[in-house]
Each structure stands twice: as C-alpha cells, then as structure tokens.
Amino acid sequence: MTGPQRTRNKAAQLVTPQLAASLGAGVTGSGRTACHSPLTGDRLAELPATTTAEVAEAFATARAAAARWAARPVRERAAVVLRFHDLLLDRQDEVLDLLQLDTGKARTHAHDEVLGAALASRYYGRRGPGLLRTRARTGAVPVLTRVRENRQPHGVVGQIVPWNYPLELTVEDALPALLAGNGVVTKPDTEGALAALWARRLMVEAGLPADVWRMVIGDGPVVGPAVVAHADYVAFTGSTATGRRVAAQAAERLVGTSLELGGKNSLLVLDDADVEKAAAGAVRACFSSAGQLCISAERILVHVSVADAFTERFVALTRAMRLGAPLAWGTDMGSLSSQAQLDRVTGHIDDAVSLGARVLTGGRHRPDLGPYFHEPTVLTGVTPGMRLHHEETFGPVVAVRRVEDDEEAVALANDTAYGLNASVWSRDSRRARRIAARLRTGSVGINDGFAAAYGSVAATMGGMGDSGLGRRHGAEGLLKYTEAQTVAQQRLLPLAPSLGMDDRQFAALMSVSLKALKTLRLP
Incomplete structure (x- = not known):
C-alpha cells in the first residue's frame, strides 16, 4: 500500500461525518462546502457554508452572548483559558492528525502549533487578570484629582485566519480577545478549518458559552469583507495585499485593526558564527512547514570568510531532509498546501534559473509523494531582477548570498519593503545584539531562526513596513482587544x-x- 493510500484510509477513519458535524456545530451557515487534504488532494470533510446575511447573524449571536460573558469576573474567564491549555496538551494527538490533514505539514511542525497555542493560553490565563485590572493613574492635581483607568471590551472581534497555521493563529488571537470580554466571530480558511473548529469546540468544553465564539466559512473575497463590515475590531493574518484592503475597509468605519502580513526575512551568518549550528538552524528557519510561515527565512546573507563552509554544510543538511507527511512522527518536511502554492514556488525558481541563478539542491516537484510536494531548494546567484529576490515565495526556497562585512549584510537585510523577522548568527552576543538593533524587523533571533522570539509570548510579535500593524503576544496582544476608559473624580476643590x-x-x-x-x- 502506498503512503498516500495509507493516508486516505486513516483520514477516512479519523474524519468521520459525525466528527465533521460536531465541529461544524460552531459554524453559522445554511449552505455546504468542502475542505480537502493537500496530502492526497481528496475531499476531507463537508462543512457548513455561510452567506453574507448569515455573517450578520453570527455577529448578532456573539454580541448578545458577549454582554453576559463580559459581566463575569475576569478570573472566571481566565480559568476557562487555563482549562483549555490542559485539554489541548492532554488531547493533542487529535489535533495533530487534523493539522496534518488540513495543511500537509510534517507532524513535528504540526506540534509547533500545539506548543504555540499552549504557551499563549498559559500566558494570558495567568497574566491576563493583572493586565486587565483597573489601574490608578496620576491625576491633574495630586490629592484633589483621583483617576482610574478601566479596560472595556470592544464588543465582537472579527478574526480572519489563514490556512498555514490554523490552530495556532486562531488560538493566539481569539483567546486574548475572549479573555478581554469580547465575543469573537472567526473566519478560518476553508482548507484549514478543521483544526480551527476543533480549537473552538475545545474552548466550549473548557467552559466558554458556545455563542460567544462563532465561526463563519466561505469564499474569502465574499465572507471576509462581511466579517470586517460587522466587527468592532479586526484581527487579520494573511497577505499584505489583502491586509491593505482590510485596513481600508476598517478605516471607513473607524474600527481598529491588527494585521500580521508577509515577510521576506533574512538570516545573517557573521564571520565568527558557529558554522555547524548556523547551518542546522538555517534548515529549521527556512523549511519549517515547507517554508509556508511568514517568519521563515527566505534569504541567507553569509560572510565570505565562512561562506564556503556554511554553504557546503547547509546544502548537505538540506539534501538529507526526509520528505513526506504520514500521520506519524519521523519526517522533516511535508507538503505545500495547494496547487496555487506549488505554482508560486515553481514559478519563482524557474524565473530565477532562467535569469542566471543556480540551484544548489532541490528544485523539483515530487508528485510521487503527493500532489503538492516540492523539494527544499537552495539557490545562489539571485539578483534584483528576479522575482525571488523581492517577492515573498512562501515555500521551501532560499537564496544564499555572500557579503563582505556587517555593513553590507545589514543594508541588504533592510533592502525590502517587509520587516517581520530576522536572524543573526554569531559567537559574540554583544555584536549580534548591536546588529539586531539595526534591523528594521519586528523580531530578531540571535543564534535561532524564529522559534525563540515567537515562543517568548510575554514579548510582542509583529511587523514593520509592509509586514503589518499592531502586535500579537505580550500585554499589547491582550490590551489591543480593549478600549481604555479614564474615570476622573475631582474632590474638595474644582x-x-x-x-x-x-x-x-x-x-x-x-x-x-x-x-x-x-x-x-x-x-
């Protein structure tokens, strides 16, 4: 029996009509649509589909329920989030299977989503009540003016989630929004909906009133604008082009937004870097989730003095990666998510090669493994005239370029409209921190690609430039879902x-x- 056939058989056992119906209970919608697995290309489940009129219904339902939810003490809301944390870790095998079937990623990268969701739920469950408490502020005149600052929920948050990290990105925005006392209406991508629906159902099991968090499913250009049209605040993760449209629509209504968008992230290997560690770290930074990660590295800038040694080792490690995505552990990289992603990857590689770039390893579509598998690919000789130089590929493709010194490395790293993430590899921590401070990105990993920064959920995560607005994680990742209210009491004298x-x-x-x-x- 072939690997894809084994996956088909197991998918049929796991994603039953009963499971689809249970998960779909959280969706407001009278129509029907289907999601598919990139591992096989087959239909995975049938789910409810939402019309634009039903989006309004979902918001009305969530709005009515949110008023009662917000009236509950914040520590009760936090207890629900902490129960979710425990249920998630105890039942992670369920969602690991769904994530692999939803996205095509290797199980180790599906587990990254579980870790990210658990870290965020623990942080907000523990720290949220303190961050949301009423605070005393200095008044206009000491003693005479008494001031308190309250935090009020917006109402109902509209959340739009992409297909690449359907569990983690759903949880990391929805949970703080709920903890702040909001209702939430989430639009997951149809081709990543099962894991998002599973997360919502788990929150209900943890004690969340079911109507506080509703889901809507449908075509992005139709249902997405309807979500923005009814939301009191919008949390969007996706492409820069779509993010601009979301921001413009929200601005017409004077509704706040947070946008995590694209990236063209650089990994800098300095002349004193540990080459072995840098090469191994670059593999993780470039090819996690088949490169379909907004904070993954697509450009490697390596000092000429270590370029040969680094490139040789990096190429060898890349060539040795195990491809495949059985619903089990043991592979290093899974599939791309769709034909559109495969076309984008192959188009960028073909364009670069036609203009003089050279493939050091990879470069091939692997239909023997599944319809959208593509080898991890390393190129050199990528120049500004190539699409791969400035466009986000969002796939397992990276360009290696030699640099003469730190100044050139910083200049090239900053030579992009994006500013999401970067990585600096050096044995000298002070030197690495100095360089990090000069990079125009929302986060920088030192001797790490992205996991250390993203996993440090007490610190903010987000982008500069075309990579977005606002921040996820940290205090800001919770307080953005509130309105600050100042209450000032004047005493004794006016x-x-x-x-x-x-x-x-x-x-x-x-x-x-x-x-x-x-x-x-x-x-």
Whole structure:
C-alpha cells in the first residue's frame, strides 16, 4: 500500500461525518462546502457554508452572548483559558492528525502549533487578570484629582485566519480577545478549518458559552469583507495585499485593526558564527512547514570568510531532509498546501534559473509523494531582477548570498519593503545584539531562526513596513482587544476659580503649582 493510500484510509477513519458535524456545530451557515487534504488532494470533510446575511447573524449571536460573558469576573474567564491549555496538551494527538490533514505539514511542525497555542493560553490565563485590572493613574492635581483607568471590551472581534497555521493563529488571537470580554466571530480558511473548529469546540468544553465564539466559512473575497463590515475590531493574518484592503475597509468605519502580513526575512551568518549550528538552524528557519510561515527565512546573507563552509554544510543538511507527511512522527518536511502554492514556488525558481541563478539542491516537484510536494531548494546567484529576490515565495526556497562585512549584510537585510523577522548568527552576543538593533524587523533571533522570539509570548510579535500593524503576544496582544476608559473624580476643590479667586489669581496659582510639582519631581 502506498503512503498516500495509507493516508486516505486513516483520514477516512479519523474524519468521520459525525466528527465533521460536531465541529461544524460552531459554524453559522445554511449552505455546504468542502475542505480537502493537500496530502492526497481528496475531499476531507463537508462543512457548513455561510452567506453574507448569515455573517450578520453570527455577529448578532456573539454580541448578545458577549454582554453576559463580559459581566463575569475576569478570573472566571481566565480559568476557562487555563482549562483549555490542559485539554489541548492532554488531547493533542487529535489535533495533530487534523493539522496534518488540513495543511500537509510534517507532524513535528504540526506540534509547533500545539506548543504555540499552549504557551499563549498559559500566558494570558495567568497574566491576563493583572493586565486587565483597573489601574490608578496620576491625576491633574495630586490629592484633589483621583483617576482610574478601566479596560472595556470592544464588543465582537472579527478574526480572519489563514490556512498555514490554523490552530495556532486562531488560538493566539481569539483567546486574548475572549479573555478581554469580547465575543469573537472567526473566519478560518476553508482548507484549514478543521483544526480551527476543533480549537473552538475545545474552548466550549473548557467552559466558554458556545455563542460567544462563532465561526463563519466561505469564499474569502465574499465572507471576509462581511466579517470586517460587522466587527468592532479586526484581527487579520494573511497577505499584505489583502491586509491593505482590510485596513481600508476598517478605516471607513473607524474600527481598529491588527494585521500580521508577509515577510521576506533574512538570516545573517557573521564571520565568527558557529558554522555547524548556523547551518542546522538555517534548515529549521527556512523549511519549517515547507517554508509556508511568514517568519521563515527566505534569504541567507553569509560572510565570505565562512561562506564556503556554511554553504557546503547547509546544502548537505538540506539534501538529507526526509520528505513526506504520514500521520506519524519521523519526517522533516511535508507538503505545500495547494496547487496555487506549488505554482508560486515553481514559478519563482524557474524565473530565477532562467535569469542566471543556480540551484544548489532541490528544485523539483515530487508528485510521487503527493500532489503538492516540492523539494527544499537552495539557490545562489539571485539578483534584483528576479522575482525571488523581492517577492515573498512562501515555500521551501532560499537564496544564499555572500557579503563582505556587517555593513553590507545589514543594508541588504533592510533592502525590502517587509520587516517581520530576522536572524543573526554569531559567537559574540554583544555584536549580534548591536546588529539586531539595526534591523528594521519586528523580531530578531540571535543564534535561532524564529522559534525563540515567537515562543517568548510575554514579548510582542509583529511587523514593520509592509509586514503589518499592531502586535500579537505580550500585554499589547491582550490590551489591543480593549478600549481604555479614564474615570476622573475631582474632590474638595474644582479645577476652576474658587474660594473667592478671580480667573487671573487662579491662573497664577496653577502656574506656581505646576512649577512646584516639577521641582518635587512629580509626574
């Protein structure tokens, strides 16, 4: 029996009509649509489909439920998030299978999603109540003015999730939005919906009222704008082109947005780098989830003094990668997600080679493994006239380029409209941190591709330039789902002439008081 046939048999056993119906219960929709597995190209499940009118219905349902949810103490909401954390880890095998069938990725990369979702749920479950508590602020006049800052939920957050990380990206935005007291309406990509629906069902099992979090499924250009049209805040992850349209539509309604968009990320190998560790790290940085990761590296800038040694080792490690995605452990890279992704990858490689680039390893479509498998590919000689030089490939393709010094490396790394992630490899930590501070990216890994930065969920994650707006993770990743409300109470005396003073005397008194406050070093 072939590998694809074994996958078909196991998919039929795992994704039963009963499971599809259970997961689909979270979707507001009267139509029907289907999702497919990139591992085989076969239909995976039939799910409800949502019309634009039903998107409005989903928001109305979530809005009514959110009012009751927000009235519950924040620690009760946090307890639901922490129960989700435990259920996720205890039942991860269920979702690992769904993730592989949804996305085609290797099981080790599916497990990355479980880890990311668990880290985020633990952080917000533990820290969320403290971040959301009412805070005392300095008043206009000490003692006389008492100020408190409250955090109020927006209402209902509209979330649009791409196909590449359907569990992790769904959880990392939906959970803090829910913890803040919002309702959520999520539009997952149809071809990654099962894992997202599974996460919602698990939150309901953990104690979330079912109507607080609704799902809608349908064609992106139709259902996506309807989500933005009804949301009180929009969390979008996807392409830069679509992100611009989302931001413009939200701006018409004066609705806030957070956008995590594309990247053309660089990995810098300095002249003092540990070549063996850098080469192994570059494999992980470039080819996790078959390169279908917005923070993965697509450009390697390596100092000439170590370029030969690094390239030789990197190519050898890449060539040795085990391809395939059985619903089990033991492979290094899985499939691309679709024919469109395969066409983009092959188009970038063919364009580069036709203009003079050279393939050092890989470069081939592997239909023997599945319809969309493609070898991890390393090229050299990529120049500015090639699509691969400036466009995001979003696949298992990387270009290696030699640089003369740190200045050239920094200049080339910053020579892009994007600014999402970067990586610096050096034995000198201070030197690496100095270079990191000069890179125009939202995150930088030192002696790591992206996992250390992304997994440090107490710190923010996001992009500069065409890579997006706002931040995920950290305090900002929660507080963006709230509105700040200032409540100021004036006591004893008004901020106006009183006690027989005229306006001139009041102005003089206030001027003297402000100078005194500065002398006393009060804020």
